[in-house]
Amino acid sequence: MRLQALLVLMTLGTALNLASAHASGQVSFEQQLAHSRQLPSEPLDINTATPKQLNALPGFGPAYTRRVIAGRPYTAKNQLFTRGVVPQGAYERVSDLIVAHRVAK
Numbered sequence: 001m002r003l004q005a006l007l008v009l010m011t012l013g014t015a016l017n018l019a020s021a022h023a024s025g026q027v028s029f030e031q032q033l034a035h036s037r038q039l040p041s042e043p044l045d046i047n048t049a050t051p052k053q054l055n056a057l058p059g060f061g062p063a064y065t066r067r068v069i070a071g072r073p074y075t076a077k078n079q080l081f082t083r084g085v086v087p088q089g090a091y092e093r094v095s096d097l098i099v100a101h102r103v104a105k
Helices: 002-023 028-034 051-055 064-068 088-097
Strands: none
Touching: 028 064
C-alpha cells in the first residue's frame, strides 16, 4: 500500500514538474534532441554528407554513419540496403531524405 502511494506521488510530482517547465518556457530533453536532429530541407547526398549530417538522419548514429562513409562512393541510394550497409528498415526511414549523386573522378 505504501509503495502504491509512493508511486502515485512520484507520478504526480513528475507531471507537475513537466507542467511547470512547459508553462515557464523550459524545453524538455526530447524537444532539445528533436531540435538538434533537424532534417535537411533538401535530399542529402550520401556521397558527400558530413558525419554530422548523416547522424541527423532518423535512426542513424555513429555506427551507421561510419558504415555509410566507408562504403562510398554509391551510384544509387538503394545501395545502402543492397550492399548491406544498413538494414532495410533503416533504409526505408531515410530513403526519401537522401540521394546519391555520381562522384566525378
